[in-house]
Amino acid sequence: MGKNFWGDLSELEEKRNPLDILKEQSGYLLNATNNLIFADLKNREPIPLIGEPNKQFATIFSIRSKMMEKYVFELFTLFYNITFFPLIVELDENISEALNISTTLSINNEDEFHQLLEDVLGNSFTKNVIASLYSMSK
Numbered sequence: 001m002g003k004n005f006w007g008d009l010s011e012l013e014e015k016r017n018p019l020d021i022l023k024e025q026s027g028y029l030l031n032a033t034n035n036l037i038f039a040d041l042k043n044r045e046p047i048p049l050i051g052e053p054n055k056q057f058a059t060i061f062s063i064r065s066k067m068m069e070k071y072v073f074e075l076f077t078l079f080y081n082i083t084f085f086p087l088i089v090e091l092d093e094n095i096s097e098a099l100n101i102s103t104t105l106s107i108n109n110e111d112e113f114h115q116l117l118e119d120v121l122g123n124s125f126t127k128n129v130i131a132s133l134y135s136m137s138k
Contacts, residue, residue, distance in 0.1 A: 018084055018113060022061055025121060029063070029130070036137045037130055040064045040072070056081045063129060067137035073129050075120060085109050089116060098125035 019041060026039035042060045062074040075095060080087035089105045096103040099119055107113050120126060 015084060016110060018078060018080065018087060018110075019059060021110075021113065021117070022059075025117065033130065033134055036067065037063060037065050037133050039075075044077075063126075063133065065133045065137040068133070071133075073133070075126065085113075087113070091120065094125050095120055095123065098123050 022039065022041055026041070030038045040060075040062050042062070044058050044060055057078075057080050059078045059080075060074055061076050061078065062072045064072055073092075075092055077090045078087055079090070086106055086108045089107055091099075091101070091103045091105070093103055101119075105116065107116060
C-alpha cells in the first residue's frame with residue numbers, strides 16, 4: 001500500500017456552519033411566537049458584489065408567518081464559500097438604517113457573526129416587523 005498523503009485527520013475540528021446558527025435562531029423565534037412566526041432560509045444563486053470575489057453559496061434569511069404564506073420579510077443575505085468565513089452579509093436597508101451601519105458587511109469569524117445576529121435580530125425595527133406579523137397572524 002502507498003503512503004497516506006492526507007496526514008492525520010483523526011482530530012479534525014468540526015466547524016459550526018452559519019446556517020446551523022440561523023436554524024437555531026429560527027427555532028427560538030418559533031417558540032417565542034407560539035409557533036406563528038418563523039425564520040426561513042432559502043438558498044439562491046450568488047450574485048457578484050462590487051469589489052468582492054464571487055462566493056460559492058448564498059442564503060436569504062427572512063421572517064415569515066404561518067398564517068400569511070405569501071408574505072416574506074428578508075432580513076439579510078449571506079454570501080460565503082466552503083470555509084464559511086469570511087462571509088459577506090447584505091442587510092435590508094431598514095435594518096442597516098436602524099443600526100446605523102452599511103448594508104454590506106464583511107464578517108471574519110463566528111464571534112463577529114454572533115454579534116451581528118444579536119444586533120440585527122434584537123433591534124427595534126426587526127422586533128416591530130415581528131410584532132406586526134404576530135398581530136396579523138392571530
